[in-house]
Amino acid sequence: EPEVTQTPSHQVTQMGQEVILHCVPISNHLYFYWYRQILGQKVEFLVSFYNNEISEKSEIFDDQFSVERPDGSNFTLKIRSTKLEDSAMYFCASSERGTSADTQYFGPGTRLTVL
Amino acid sequence: GESVGLHLPTLSVQEGDNSIINCAYSNSASDYFIWYKQESGKGPQFIIDIRSNMDKRQGQRVTVLLNKTVKHLSLQIAATQPGDSAVYFCAENWGRRDKIIFGKGTRLHILP
Numbered sequence: 001e002p003e004v005t006q007t008p009s010h011q012v013t014q015m016g017q018e019v020i021l022h023c024v025p026i027s028n029h030l031y032f033y034w035y036r037q038i039l040g041q042k043v044e045f046l047v048s049f050y051n052n053e054i055s056e057k058s059e060i061f062d063d064q065f066s067v068e069r070p071d072g073s074n075f076t077l078k079i080r081s082t083k084l085e086d087s088a089m090y091f092c093a094s095s096e097r098g099t100s101a102d103t104q105y106f107g108p109g110t111r112l113t114v115l
Numbered sequence: 116g117e118s119v120g121l122h123l124p125t126l127s128v129q130e131g132d133n134s135i136i137n138c139a140y141s142n143s144a145s146d147y148f149i150w151y152k153q154e155s156g157k158g159p160q161f162i163i164d165i166r167s168n169m170d171k172r173q174g175q176r177v178t179v180l181l182n183k184t185v186k187h188l189s190l191q192i193a194a195t196q197p198g199d200s201a202v203y204f205c206a207e208n209w210g211r212r213d214k215i216i217f218g219k220g221t222r223l224h225i226l227p
Contacts, residue, residue, distance in 0.1 A: 004158075031213060043151075043159060043204065045214040056214055091158045095213075103149075104215060106158035 002026045004107035006092050012113045016081050021110045023075045023092030032075045033093040033104060034067065036060070043091065049075065082114045127224040134192040136221045138205035141186065145207040149215065150179060150190045152201045159204060159217075162190070192223075200225045 005024045013019050025032050034046040047057040049067050066078045075094075079086055089111050093104040128134045140148070146167040151159035165172045165179045165188075172179050178191040188205050202220040 033214070035215075035217075042219045043153075043206075043217040045216065048213045050213075058214070093158075102213075103161050103164070105161065106151075108156075109158050 002028075004092055004094055004105055006090075006107040006110050008110060009108070010111045010113070012115065013082055015084055015114055019079050019082055019112060021077045021079075021090050021092075021112070023077070023107055024073050025075055025092065025094030026105060027073070029094035029096050029105075031055075031095045031097065031102075032067075032069070033095075034077045035091045035093060035106075036088040037091065037109075038088045046077075046090075079112075082112075084114050087112055087114045124219070125222045125224065127226055128195050129226045130197060131194055134190075134195045134199065134223060136190045136192075136203050136205075136223065138188040138190075138218055139186055140188060140205070140207055140218075142207065143183075143186065147208045148179070148181060148188050149206045149208070150177075151204045151206060151217070152199075153204065153220070154201045162203075195223075195225055197225050197227075199223060 004026055007022045011019055032049045035043050036046055037043045045058050047061045047067055048055045052069060064080045068076050089109040091109045092107045095102045095104045149164045150162040152162050153159045163174045163177050163179050165181050170181055176193045180189045190203060192199055200223060202222045204217050204220045206215045206217045208215050
């Protein structure tokens with residue numbers, strides 16, 4: 001069964017450093033998403049991406065964040081200058097279409113620890 | 116505003132019994148609801164969904180009920196098994212928006 005994959009599974013970084021989180025969405029999906037989950041809290045939407053553009057973003061997704069689809073299979077989330085409060089699980093998701101009622105499939109997540 | 120929440124943070128159920136996990140939502144414009152299961156160390160896994168023009172939808176061992184009058188959603192798991200231990204999130208989506216709004220989650224414990 002096709003699945004979303006994410007690397008690395010765990011990333012440790014120093015405050016102020018840049019990190020790039022990697023995702024490979026399901027191959028025939030056209031819509032891509034990043035969510036984050038701070039330990040013990042609910043999953044929060046960060047950004048959605050379609051046709052090489054951001055289609056929607058939350059207030060969390062400020063200028064320190066960016067997304068990119070560098071090739072036909074990868075989808076990345078970059079945090080330019082990490083802060084302690086960026087420590088969280090980051091989940092990538094993808095869906096065939098971007099409408100409501102279209103199932104989003106989530107990857108296993110990357111645990112980001114900012115020291 | 117955007118708000119999907121769950122009534123109980125933790126639910127303990129005897130193995131073999133039925134589990135009922137509840138969720139309240141505040142946005143009357145919500146037209147699509149999803150239940151996700153999250154096991155420890157894993158990403159959210161789709162379980163079942165329901166559109167606002169339905170009251171009930173059944174899957175394999177799971178049933179979702181939607182009461183739009185009181186803005187309430189529930190997930191019923193029949194004959195709960197140890198593998199059902201996880202955190203369950205209700206989530207909503209509406210209109211053409213492509214983001215999912217998650218609730219806080221209910222941890223389901225299965226008692227032997």
